[in-house]
Amino acid sequence: MAIADTDRLPPATSDKAKTKTKPQKPRSNIRLYDHIVLAIGVFIMMGPLVVAFLTSTHDYVTIHREGMQITWGGNFLETYKNVLYQKGGFTGEVTGLLMTQNSLILGIGFAVGKIVVSMLAAYAIVYFRFPFATLSFWIIFTTLLLPLEVRILPSYEVVQQLGMLNSYSGLIIPLIASATGTFFFRQFFKSIPNEMIEAARIDGAGPVQFFWDILVPLSKTMIAAIFIIMFVVGWNQYLWPTLMTTEEGYFTLVRGIRNIMQQMIGADIPEYNEALAMAVLAMLPPALVIMIFQRMFIKGLVEQEK
Amino acid sequence: MTTLRIKDVFKRYPNGAEAVKGVSVDVEDGELVVFVGPSGCGKSTMLRMVAGLESVTEGEIELAGRVVNDLEPAERNIAMVFQNYALYPHMSVRKNLAYGLKNRGTPQAEIDRKVDEAAKLLQIGEFLDRKPSQLSGGQRQRVAMGRAIVRDPAIFLFDEPLSNLDAKLRNQMRLEIKKLQRSLGTAAIYVTHDQVEAMTLADRIVVLNNGLIEQVGKPHEVYSQPASTFVASFIGAPPMNLLDATLSDGRIEIGGQSFAVQQTQKAGPIKLGLRPERLQVASGGEGFRVEVGVLEDLGATRLIHARLGDQDLTIAQDSELPEPSSEALITFRHDDAHFFDASSGRRI
Amino acid sequence: MEKAQFQSRWMPYLLLAPQMVIIAIFFIWPAAEAIRASFFLEDPFFGNSTFVGLQNYTDALSASDYKRTAWFTVVFTVLVSLLSLALGMMLAVSADRVLRGQSTYKTLLMWVYAIAPPVAGLIGVMLFDQHIGPLVDFAAMFGWHLQIGVDYWDTGFAMIVVSTWKQVPYCFIFFLSGLQSIPTSVKEASAIDCQSETRRFWTITFPLLAPTTFFLLILNITYAMFETFGTIDQIVKDQPGNSPVTLVYKVFRDGFRGNDIGGSSAQSVILMIFVLLLTIVQFRLIERRIHYT
Numbered sequence: 001m002a003i004a005d006t007d008r009l010p011p012a013t014s015d016k017a018k019t020k021t022k023p024q025k026p027r028s029n030i031r032l033y034d035h036i037v038l039a040i041g042v043f044i045m046m047g048p049l050v051v052a053f054l055t056s057t058h059d060y061v062t063i064h065r066e067g068m069q070i071t072w073g074g075n076f077l078e079t080y081k082n083v084l085y086q087k088g089g090f091t092g093e094v095t096g097l098l099m100t101q102n103s104l105i106l107g108i109g110f111a112v113g114k115i116v117v118s119m120l121a122a123y124a125i126v127y128f129r130f131p132f133a134t135l136s137f138w139i140i141f142t143t144l145l146l147p148l149e150v151r152i153l154p155s156y157e158v159v160q161q162l163g164m165l166n167s168y169s170g171l172i173i174p175l176i177a178s179a180t181g182t183f184f185f186r187q188f189f190k191s192i193p194n195e196m197i198e199a200a201r202i203d204g205a206g207p208v209q210f211f212w213d214i215l216v217p218l219s220k221t222m223i224a225a226i227f228i229i230m231f232v233v234g235w236n237q238y239l240w241p242t243l244m245t246t247e248e249g250y251f252t253l254v255r256g257i258r259n260i261m262q263q264m265i266g267a268d269i270p271e272y273n274e275a276l277a278m279a280v281l282a283m284l285p286p287a288l289v290i291m292i293f294q295r296m297f298i299k300g301l302v303e304q305e306k
Numbered sequence: 307m308t309t310l311r312i313k314d315v316f317k318r319y320p321n322g323a324e325a326v327k328g329v330s331v332d333v334e335d336g337e338l339v340v341f342v343g344p345s346g347c348g349k350s351t352m353l354r355m356v357a358g359l360e361s362v363t364e365g366e367i368e369l370a371g372r373v374v375n376d377l378e379p380a381e382r383n384i385a386m387v388f389q390n391y392a393l394y395p396h397m398s399v400r401k402n403l404a405y406g407l408k409n410r411g412t413p414q415a416e417i418d419r420k421v422d423e424a425a426k427l428l429q430i431g432e433f434l435d436r437k438p439s440q441l442s443g444g445q446r447q448r449v450a451m452g453r454a455i456v457r458d459p460a461i462f463l464f465d466e467p468l469s470n471l472d473a474k475l476r477n478q479m480r481l482e483i484k485k486l487q488r489s490l491g492t493a494a495i496y497v498t499h500d501q502v503e504a505m506t507l508a509d510r511i512v513v514l515n516n517g518l519i520e521q522v523g524k525p526h527e528v529y530s531q532p533a534s535t536f537v538a539s540f541i542g543a544p545p546m547n548l549l550d551a552t553l554s555d556g557r558i559e560i561g562g563q564s565f566a567v568q569q570t571q572k573a574g575p576i577k578l579g580l581r582p583e584r585l586q587v588a589s590g591g592e593g594f595r596v597e598v599g600v601l602e603d604l605g606a607t608r609l610i611h612a613r614l615g616d617q618d619l620t621i622a623q624d625s626e627l628p629e630p631s632s633e634a635l636i637t638f639r640h641d642d643a644h645f646f647d648a649s650s651g652r653r654i
Numbered sequence: 655m656e657k658a659q660f661q662s663r664w665m666p667y668l669l670l671a672p673q674m675v676i677i678a679i680f681f682i683w684p685a686a687e688a689i690r691a692s693f694f695l696e697d698p699f700f701g702n703s704t705f706v707g708l709q710n711y712t713d714a715l716s717a718s719d720y721k722r723t724a725w726f727t728v729v730f731t732v733l734v735s736l737l738s739l740a741l742g743m744m745l746a747v748s749a750d751r752v753l754r755g756q757s758t759y760k761t762l763l764m765w766v767y768a769i770a771p772p773v774a775g776l777i778g779v780m781l782f783d784q785h786i787g788p789l790v791d792f793a794a795m796f797g798w799h800l801q802i803g804v805d806y807w808d809t810g811f812a813m814i815v816v817s818t819w820k821q822v823p824y825c826f827i828f829f830l831s832g833l834q835s836i837p838t839s840v841k842e843a844s845a846i847d848c849q850s851e852t853r854r855f856w857t858i859t860f861p862l863l864a865p866t867t868f869f870l871l872i873l874n875i876t877y878a879m880f881e882t883f884g885t886i887d888q889i890v891k892d893q894p895g896n897s898p899v900t901l902v903y904k905v906f907r908d909g910f911r912g913n914d915i916g917g918s919s920a921q922s923v924i925l926m927i928f929v930l931l932l933t934i935v936q937f938r939l940i941e942r943r944i945h946y947t
Contacts, residue, residue, distance in 0.1 A: 034748035035755075041745045042762045045822065049765065051788070052777045067786040117672045124669035129659040136670055143681050145933050149880040149902045150925040153909040153918055154684035154691065162679075174680040182673060195392035197659075198359050199453075203406030204380030207660045213405070217396040236770035238884035243910070254770045254884075261776065261891055272786060279773045287768035291761060302831045 049283075056080075056276035063272040075273065083277045094248040094256070096281060103235050103252040103285070109172045110234030111227045118181030119219070123211060125182075126189040127197065140179040148175065148240060156243050166247040175240060181226060184303070188222050189215070225300025228293050232286040253282040308332045309461055309493035310356065315365030317351050317517075325351040327517040328365070333461065333493050338484070340496045340508035343540070348517040349497045353463050356495065358382050370460040380409070385454035386463040390470060391446045393438040399425075399449050400434040403456050424452040427486070444475050451486065462487065462494035468503065480506060501541050505529065513537050535651035538579050538644060544609065546644070547585075547619050551578040553645075561615020563594050571645055571654050579644030582609070582622040586637050593637035596621075598628050610634070685926070691919035703916075710920035719904075720921075726898040727879065730814060734882070735874035737818045739867065742825025747855065749826070750833040760830065767823035771881060775888025778816035782889075802889065803897060810898040813889055817882045824877075825870050832866035833859065872936050876929070901925060 051068050058073030084096040124130075125137055148155065155174055164170030196218075200210045216223075241255040251259070260278055264270035290297050310333040317326040326348040333339045341349040354360040356367055358379035367374055374382045393402050400421055407417045425431040428448045438446055447467065454462055464483070468476045484507055487494050498504055504511050505525045513520040513528060513536070521533035532538035538546040549560055554573040557564045587610070596612035596619055603609075610621040612634065621636060628634040645654050692710050694703040714720050749759050766774070781789045782802045793800045802812050836859065844858040880902050890897045899907070901921065909918030 031752060034752045037744060037748040038752065038755075038759045038763075041741075041748075042759060045766050045819070046762050048777050048781055048819070049769075052780065055780070063786055067791070068780060068788050117676065120669040121673035124666040127660055128666035128669075129661055130666040133666070136674070139677060139682075140673065143677055145929055146681075146685060146926050147876070147880045147929070149883060150905065150922050150929065151681075151684045151688050152906060153915065153922065154687035155680060157687065158680065158684050173676060177676050177680040179673070179677070193390060193392065195388045195390055196394070198357075198379070199386070199388060199392040199394070200405075201359065202357065202379045202384065202386050203453075204409035205405075207662060207665055209409065210660075214394060214396075220396075232768055236768075236773075238770060238772045238887075239906070242887075254772055257770075257772050257776055258887065261779070261888055265891055272780065275776065276780065279776050282773050283769045286770075287765055290764065290768045294761065294764070298827055298831060301827060 052276050053280050056273050056280055058273060060269060060271045060273045064269045079273045079277050080281075083274050083281065094251055096253070096256075096278065098249070099251050099253045099256045100281065100285075102250060103254065103282070105168055106171055106237060106241070106252050107231045107235035107286075109168065110175055110237075111230035113172055113176050114181045114230050115223055115226060117176055118179065119185050119216075119223075121179075121182045122185035122189055123215065126186055127207070127210075140182050143177055143179045144183070148178070152239060152243065155240075159244065166245055166250050168250070171241060171244055171250065172234075175234070175237065181230065184226055184300075185219070185222070188219065188303070192218060221296065222300070222303075224293070225296045225303070228289055228297045229300050231289060235286050253278065257282060307335050309335050309337070309370060310495070311366075311368040312352070312356070313366040313368070315352070315355065315367065316363045317348070317355060317360065318363045325517055326355070329514075329517075329519055330365075331512055331519070331522065333495060336491045336493055337509045338487050338494045338496060338507060339510050339512060340498060340504040341512045341514055342498055342501060342504040343514035343520075345499060347514040349499075349514045350465060352514070353386075353465055353495055353497045356461075357384055357386050357463050380406075383457075383460045384463055385457040385459035385461075386465065387450045387454050387467045389466045391438070391450040391467075393446060393449055393453075395438050398435050398437060399430065399441070399452075402438070402449060403452050406453065406457055420456045420458075421452075424455045427455065428452050443471050444479060447471065447479055451483070455486075455490070459492065462492055464494060464496040466498050467496075468498075469500075476503075483507065501543065505541070511541075513540060515540075531653070532579070532644065533653050535577055535579070535646045538646070542581060544582050544620050544622065547580045547582060548646070549578045549580065549614065549617050549619070550648070551576055558643075560594065561617065563615070565592060565594065567643060568640055575648040576654070577646040577648055577651065579646060580619075580638055581642065582620045583607070584638055584642040585619075585621045585623075587621065587623055587626075587628055588635045588637040590635065591637060593635045595633050596636050598630055598632050598634050601627055601630060612636075688919045688922045688926075691915055692923045694916050696915045706916070710916040711924070714917050714920045714924070723899055723901055723904050726810060727900045730810065730817075730882075730898075730900060731875055731878040733814050734817045734821065734878040735871060737814075738821035738825050738874055739870060741818070741822045742870075743829050743863070743867075745822070745826050746829030746833055747859070749830055763826050764823050766820060767827070769820065770884060771817075771820060772884030772888050774816050774820045775885035778812060778819075778885065779888055779891075782812045803891070806896050806898055809889060809896075813882070813886055813898070816889070817878060817885050820882075820885065821874060821877055825874070828866055828870055829863065832863050836862050869936075872932060875932060879925075879928075 051070060054070055054072060055063055055068045056079060057076040058069050059075045059079075062073065063069065084100075086095065121136075121140065125133060125140075159165060159170050159174060162170075164173075192215075196214060197210060200214055205213060235252075236254055237252070238254050238258075241250075241252050242258055245251055245255060248259075257275075257278060260275045264272075264275060312329060312331045315326055315329050316324070318324050329348070329352060331339065341352060343349050351360060355362050356369075358374065358377060358381075362375050369382060369384070394405065397405065403421045403424060404417045407420065412420075421434070422431075425434055428451060430445065430448050430452060433441055433445060433449070438449065441449065450467065467483070468479055471479060480503060483496075496503075496507055508525050510522060511525055511528045512522050513533075515536050521528055521537045523531070523533075528537060528541050532541060532546070535548055539548060551558050551560045552574070553559075553567075553571060553576050556566060556568070558567050558576075558578060559565075560578065594614055596614045599611045599613060601608060601610055607622045607624050608627055610623055610627065612619045612621060614636075619636075646652065647654050691703075693705060693707060695706045695710070696703040745763055749756055749763070752759070779802070781787050782800060784790060784802070787802075790800045790802075800808050800811070802809050840858070840862075844854050848854045848857065879900065882900065883902055883906070886899060886903050890899060890903070902925065905918050905921045905925065908914045908921065912918075
């Protein structure tokens with residue numbers, strides 16, 4: 001990557017694709033086949049979401065009687081207002097709005113925490129020579145080996161012993177333990193031409209100045225990309241919040257889904273519409289973030305592979 | 307006076323590789339010294355040791371009267387122009403120029419003055435508020451030099467600064483660098499693998515090979531009195547012909563033909579060096595008969611690729627060309643013959 | 655060439671400190687605790703524990719329940735991994751070839767990536783619902799009476815469908831960017847050398863995508879084994895009954911619901927070993943790629 005030559009965003013992959021495919025001679029039967037495949041793909045990928053959304057705009061009696069809907073029902077405002085503002089749950093304290101707020105805290109807190117912690121660690125590993133560099137690298141590496149899911153029970157006990165159950169810090173910090181971000185930044189720092197630090201050293205920049213004046217500004221795009229990915233990952237956390245938060249005031253939307261499901265089991269006529277409205281609320285913010293910052297998101301995601 | 311004194315410098319890497327094996331050179335005040343050699347010859351390592359970007363394993367580097375071996379790059383009073391310019395892509399040209407001064411704690415008024423001065427000198431005034439990505443290659447090159455100039459260094463270090471430019475721009479910038487260095491009167495080391503750059507820019511050339519100095523001298527000396535077959539084949543284009551020959555009884559013998567020379571060396575096998583441009587196709591007289599192969603017309607000169615016995619020979623000629631596949635008679639002046647030791651390659 | 659570096663006695667440690675502290679407290683400690691607990695039999699009521707050696711492991715591995723769960727996990731993982739790979743590649747190849755509407759297709763096909771597994775699970779539960787689910791009606795048209803939550807393999811089928819659905823966009827994104835990073839000159843050269851588009855795909859494009867495919871395969875396996883927890887939890891609805899579950903779900907259920915801490919820990923450790931093996935394979939792959947590029 002020629003970082004020295006540009007600080008602009010990398011060219012969009014879609015633009016590239018257009019110019020690349022142009023020289024090929026279009027053959028109509030192939031294009032038609034491709035469009036059919038893609039149309040079926042879009043139908044399968046988007047269909048359930050559309051059905052879920054449309055169904056959520058009907059009242060639950062209709063849904064119960066007639067099944068899921070593919071038309072616009074009249075209950076949109078009422079249902080979504082209920083879900084957002086009505087106090088629910090066992091304690092009667094939690095609203096959809098509060099859960100959205102908690103989800104945002106988790107998503108943003110996780111993303112910011114991870115970026116700060118992993119940028120500092122990657123900076124140390126790439127730009128410093130010190131005795132325990134290799135050892136540190138390997139310790140960080142081992143965290144990639146064991147996803148939270150396989151050490152969930154002892155992790156819970158540790159957090160419990162530290163008195164961090166039902167707290168935002170208990171929700172966020174243990175999730176930062178995995179080192180994906182560190183590897184991401186390590187990889188990126190390594191791709192920055194060596195001359196950059198050499199020029200900075202000749203210009204009299206010390207480690208702190210180099211980090212702030214050169215490295216952070218150079219990483220802007222990468223930081224944004226990883227923020228988007230990590231925000232989605234944080235927002236979508238399920239197992240950890242499920243264990244960690246027993247007080248409903250700390251519920252996130254995704255965590256709340258679990259309770260809705262349990263309530264539905266007991267009901268005569270389950271409130272399908274509200275459950276689906278919750279699902280729509282829970283998926284909308286991450287989906288929008290990804291759509292709006294699509295280019296950056298894809299770049300960040302694919303870059304992780306390298 | 308001497309600006310830079312390099313004394314018996316060695317560079318060994320932890321893995322045991324030796325990049326520089328004892329190099330000593332002085333750079334006088336205002337002098338432009340070019341380090342030239344093939345890639346891996348140690349020329350860049352030398353430069354980086356002077357800059358302080360690599361540690362010196364053994365030996366001493368003395369800059370402006372003090373030993374700088376253990377000083378940080380920023381403390382050495384040097385300025386460097388990198389191959390890929392290494393401009394900070396997120397900073398405007400002005401900030402790029404000012405960054406080093408700011409880190410030294412130079413007052414803002416003085417920074418502004420120096421930046422404006424340098425910008426005027428390099429004619430980059432109108433780009434001061436642009437980012438490097440908005441500049442052409444030549445303009446970036448100027449900014450990189452500007453960054454070096456504002457530091458007011460004791461010595462400029464150039465690390466193949468022109469290799470990223472196209473041929474036309476390269477010639478132009480080469481001239482500008484030379485003019486600039488002359489007018490500033492600051493000593494400079496210039497590293498390149500391009501012998502044309504070396505010949506045109508240098509006050510003195512240092513030819514490096516395998517971490518050792520092959521020859522130090524003025525461009526003309528290096529060209530006309532190459533110290534070894536390596537220098538002979540590296541400096542000058544097309545390269546010098548080096549032929550296996552045998553010297554005996556005032557005659558030199560190649561592939562069954564012989565030619566009278568003023569023998570001052572002792573008899574035996576030698577390497578005979580003949581510059582293509584010093585050979586002539588003659589109509590008669592004493593010379594070598596060669597078999598003419600491919601002809602190349604370069605416009606100003608024409609190259610004749612010929613065979614002498616089982617050895618290849620190139621002749622540069624600006625007059626009539628012989629017919630391909632014909633035989634031609636080649637002559638040269640005695641002064642233009644270079645003799646090298648057959649085994650060591652040193653000049654004899 | 656090695657990166658030019660700073661030297662400082664304390665700064666690197668300061669920079670590393672936050673990461674290291676978090677790893678020590680929330681990673682190493684729990685992981686060590688899991689390994690320790692796997693050798694003990696803990697009494698949940700009195701809090702005392704007895705060293706039992708490998709008994710937790712032998713108990714876990716010999717339980718018929720465990721074998722059944724392991725078998726389902728294998729089937730589930732293989733199907734989800736391969737299906738999402740195949741579908742993702744198919745869509746990416748088509749998306750790479752169309753000129754018109756490419757970015758629209760891309761956006762629509764990516765959408766599901768943003769959805770949390772449990773949310774996907776909830777939507778799946780609705781679509782497969784006995785009363786309201788259109789997919790049950792659809793299957794009935796072919797004489798298949800899907801009974802999610804009742805029939806073991808029907809439930810498993812729903813889990814596989816939903817989990818695959820959720821993973822296709824991920825594969826799609828990687829394959830598309832892999833396809834688009836193939837140099838134009840290579841595409842043009844192959845167009846000159848080979849007339850059949852299908853043959854060109856299998857002899858040029860597919861081999862060039864191999865590294866991406868392998869990388870995705872590993873990722874898909876990790877996804878299917880661990881990240882599908884939320885999906886499965888939704889479909890199982892906390893009432894396992896006759897529903898299939900994956901090994902990770904069983905670790906969670908035995909540990910938190912069954913209070914069998916030793917057994918759950920032993921199962922955790924078995925999974926850790928599996929992930930370790932997977933990582934070694936992955937490392938081999940990375941090494942090889944360094945050689946070739």
